[in-house]
Each structure stands twice: as C-alpha cells, then as structure tokens.
Amino acid sequence: MNLIKRLGLLALLLPGIAWADLDVVATTSSTGALVREIGGAQVTLTILAPPDRDTHYLQARPSMIRALRDADLVTALGADLEVGWLPVAIEQAANPAILPGRSGYFEAATQVDLLDVGGPADRALGDVHPAGNPHINMDPVRMAEVARALAERLATLDGAHAADYRARAEAFAQRVDERVATWRQQLASPPGAVSFHKDVTYLLDRFGVPFWGTIEPVPGVSPTASHLRALINELQGQGQAGVVLSTTYQPEQAPASVAETLGWRQVRLPLEPPLDADGDGYLAHMQRWVDALAPGG
C-alpha cells in the first residue's frame, strides 16, 4: 500500500483534526436554524429529527449515534422533549464531550423561563412533563434569548470567533424584535384558538391569543368522542369564532371535524421549520403561523 493511500485513509479517519470548525448536532430543525444563524461558516451542522416527525417519539437510530460520536456540541430543545432517544443516543455515542453537564451539551429549555412548569407528576393526566412545556421553538422571543446563550456557548468552545457569534446573535435578536413588533400589530385582535396538543402554547402566550383547549383529552392520548363533544359544546359557548390548530404529524380527522362542526378555520402547519432553515428561515416559518392565526389569514 502506497503512502498516499495511507494518508488518505488517515484523513478519512480523523476528520476532527482535518477540519478546524465545530461539529454541531441539533435535535430539531429549529435549534438547527439557530446553530446555522449564529455559527455561520464556523460550524458543520447535522439535524437528527426531520420537521415532519413528532420529536417525542423517535428512536435512537444508529445514524444519530454516529453523528453524535464526533460532535463538539449537541443542541436540544430539552425539557424532556427528546427524553426517549437523545439520552440513549448520547450514552451509546461514547463521546464524553457532549454528556449533559459538559460544555458540549446545550439544552434550549434551560436558557429561558418555561410555561406549564410544575403540576402533578401523574400520568392519569397523560404524558405530562412537570419540568415545563418544551415547545419553546414556537416563541421567537425566547428563541432570540436561546440564540444569545448559544452564542456564548459557541464562544466557549471556539474563542477565536467569539465576537462573530455574539454579533450574529445580537443581529438575530434585533430582527426578531422587529418582526415581533409587526406580528403584535397583525395579531392585535386575535381569534381564540384550540390546538391538538399543547405545542403552540408559547406562540399563543406571546401574542395574547386566547387558548381554549386541546383536541386530545390529555397529552399523548388520542381524542375520544366524548371529549370532542364536550369540547365542541364548550367552544360553542364562546360565542365567537376561533381557529383550530394542529401540526402535520398529528391525526387529521379530529381537528377537521371540530373545525367543521364549529364552522371555524382550520390551520395545519409543521411545528418545525424546514431542514435548511437559518435565522430567516425560522422567522419565515413563524410568519406562516402568524399569518394563519391572524384574522382573515
């Protein structure tokens, strides 16, 4: 075997040495968008969960374990959203740098204040997570906070580009501020909303959209006829039209029939931005939700 071949093999085996940039693995495309926005050209990004899947129910697949094996940083939404698979995948990846508690582990939920914190840890109430509602990707303001924290973390891992990371986070936060101001006007007199699952809570809360209930009786349990009847009766009592929200991986039938019975608008959108989204891609994704929520949208 000649020397060139050997060197080629070496380069293949040691990508960590061959390239100077940070290898970042994001669980979802929303944290991925932040990584892309803040990390810029200094990071290579792998996203573990595609936007059309329910991030709570994935399996720790071998390809995820492989991606985590040589990651410098893993970014998760956190608060138990990925509890079924991320801890297993990290455990099997044999990469001490990304264990929780090390600087290579970044959980967005620990950077901001969460909603729905506390409550009884009783599964009669469904797949509850007393640590708080993990779907912070639906709140642009919190995501801007997360972006700032992410910039600090990237700065820790790669001090040479610290100023770039911070500047990009500030610029992103400013764009978020501008958009949020517009969206507040757009949602000045919002309709009330019901959602399939409590996964749009942060969006509704941010813009003061009244939240009137969920289609599933308790988290993680399929809708029952009696629950839907009760919900519809209650919503008819609101005396005002609203909007029925669901995400693309949730069952279509129940939200559609609730919307039809009430004569309300139905909105069905992905919970996560496209795989290739950056900061603007994320804001465009949120724009779709705001447009859909806005009266006449």
Next chain:
Amino acid sequence: MKRSLLGAAVAATLAVPLPASAADSADTAEIKRMIEQMKADYEQKIEALEQRLKATEQKAETAADTAEDAKQASAASTAEQKRSGIGALTSGTGFNPKMSVILDGNYYHDDADGEGTELLGEAFRAGAGHGHEEEGGGHAHGGADNGFNFREAEIWFGATVDPYFDASATLAVDSDGDVELEEAFFQTRALPAGFKVKAGKFFSDIGYINRQHPHEWDFTDQNLVHQNLFGFNLADTGMQVTWLPELPFYTLLGFEAFQGDQERFGALVEDEEEREELNIDDEDDGPRLFTGFIKVAPDLGYNHALQLGAFVAHSTQSQLIGEIDEEEAGFDGDQTLWGLDLVYKYDSPRPHGAGDFVLQSEYLYDQKDLKLTAFEADPSLEGRDREFTTDGWYLQGWYGIAPRWQLGLRYDVLGLTNEAEGVGGNEDFDESDRWTLGLTYRPSEFSLLRFNAATADIVTNEDGDTEGFDYFYLQYILSLGSHGAHKF
C-alpha cells in the same frame, strides 16, 4: 440619531427665550458655555434614560410570564431555607436513582393440554443430552399455563454513579414472588476514542434480539432459536468492551468475556460423580465464554434505517452425557456459535406509528466440537471426535396499520441443520418451526395490549416425533415510572 435630535431640540428650547441683545461678549460667551454645559448634561441624561427604557422594555417581555413563577419559587425556597436549628442538612432522597416497573402478564391457551410453552423450549437439538439442562428455559421466561399468567414484574433502577460510571440493575419478579437478577452492570462514561467498557451481569450484545428484555419484543414469546440455543438469551457475568470508530457510517465493534455459567450454550456436567465416572474434565476457571460482534448501519436518511451485524460466541468448555446406540456416553470439548442479524426500519411521518414498518431477521449456527471421553460398550472408541450442529433463523415483520396499531407476522425455524457426526455414526434430525401472527395496540406510550396466535410443529425426540399445536396469548405490558428509552 434620535438622541442628537432630542438634544438639539432641548438646546433650541433653552436658547430661544434668551434675550438677543445680551450686553457684552463676555456674558455671551458665559451664557454660551452654560448652554453647551446644559446641552451636554441633558444629552447624557437622555441617553441614560433611553438605555433604561430599552432595558425595561426587554425585561417587561418576560417579566409578566415569570412574575407568578418567581413569586411561587421564592416562596418555596424561603420555606425550604427556614431553619429549625435541629436536624441535619442533607440532600435526603434527592439522589434516588431513576426507576421503573414494568408489569407483563397474559391470558394463554394452547391445544396441547397446557404443555405448549414447555414443548417450545425443548425442541429437539442434536447433542442436547438429557437431564442435565434445566427444563423449559426457566418459568420466569416464557412458561405459561392455560389460563391467566403473570410473567414478570420487571423492576429497573438506573443512575449516573459519578462522572465516570453509569450503572443499572434490573430485577424480574415472577408470580410466585421469585426474584431473578436479570441484569446489574456498570458502564464507563468518560473513556476517549469511542471506547466503552461494561462489567457486571448483563445480556450479551450479540445480534439484535439478544439484549432485549421480554417487554421490548415485538411478539409475546421469544423466537425458537434463542429460546432453544440459549434457554432464553445469552446473559452472563463478565465484561464487555465496545469501540465506535469514526468511520463514515455507524460501525460498532464489541468483545465480551463471560464466566460461562450457562444452562445451554457451553453447558457443563454439574454432578461430580458423573464427571468422574465418565472421565469428563472438571470445570475450568472462568472466563470460559467469549463473544465478538460487529454492527454496521449505513446512513439512509430520515425515513430508512438498516443495521447489519455478524457475531461469534465461543465456549472453551462444553460437556454432555449422551448416547451411542442407546448406550451411555460421555463427551467433553468446546462449542462455537456464529450468527448474522439484519434489521430494517421504515419511519413514516404519519401519527403514532401508522405506516411504520420493521423487518428483523437473525440466523444462528451452533456447533459442539466434542471428544468421546467414556464409552463402556466399546472403550476403543474413546478419544474420538463427535460434532453436534444445530442452526436456526427467524424472520419477523410488522406494519403500523393505523395510529397505535401494529400487525405483525413471524416465522421461526430451528434445526434446518440438526445433525451429529463422527464417532457413533452420522445422524440427521428434523426441524421444528412455527408461524406467529400478532396484533398490538398501544393506548399510550406507557401501555400495550397484544394478541398473538401461533401454530407450531415441534420435534420432541431424535426419532422425529413431532407435536403440532396451536396457541394464543392476550398480553398486557404496563410501564410505570421513568420515561422509557426508545432504543433502536
């Protein structure tokens, strides 16, 4: 820009009321200087105010959300910190390990007078010997009577020990209250270069289904191959080293050394008198059982996942008391098993597993390489070789027919090769096989109801007598406590 506009406005407002006919130039200069001073002061103050305003705006966003939480949190923390002056400052129960309890029970019925599960665990294998292996693969793992059965309550504890180790223990309690230690091991966290070391009692990682606990299976009972070659699965006391190299796709290499305390694979003649009588060696020092495995998984994107594996297990000692021409014969030697495994999964974006598809298959080839140690009928044959070979495979698949519903089918066969060769002549035995149909419903992530119906043809002896029977299970699995792990 905003700031300088404001500053100019203030300055202008101040400047306007001044009498244009101010007496002398000294006064004018003084006044100008004062104005400049005031202007600068105001600019500074306005800037400070603006900054405060901006900060307040930012805070106000989250303040409303957090105010209530903060109030509660501070109330709670002051309550916690109230000191009585007696008692000890301790973290109390805060360091409890994560735990879960899994209840696994069924209603079972077969048309073999309730002997079905025993037959399934005793399908005839070449060189199985008689009377020296435990019957039926243990009651806790798969034995069922016609009627209600409680298979086990699996109690799991797990925690990170310190920055260097994770550890867990799994206990299975059966309906009689008998407790079996299924697994208890620790594993390293901080080794570099993709290495991990595990030690304790644990399920071997060879193949795919071997390391799964019964509640993780896609069918109620174990496949015929693992059930008969290992008596359930290969589990033992020992240690494991795995290496996950930085190759372009997932590749896991593993090596295990076990004590070799097995009921079937590398089984030994336990009775000392019999050993002496048949000239069979004493038990060697452990470890006597070694395995090696490789798993490879190309990256096929988000929808598809494929894992291929190959493995080998070798026991340095294997003994049995068998027969040649219906005369007792003692055998001693070693045993080697190799196998292949394949798992393919399709992940559909439809809700709750609808449209998902899984295909899983393993092939195992088990060979005892023994010497005749004692044969009273013809001692001249002693020292000659005899090989016993049994193989088998299973193929199973399931499809998510609707959200939370899975329909599955399995075919498993033991003894396609089922033969004895060498001293005493060559013999070829029949194969046992089975078809299983399964329907699984998961009301939530924490509960499962399953119907399994099977038809089996099990060879019961060397003459090829076959017992054909049908059976069904209605099974429940309930998971309490810590959120389960979604292993591949």
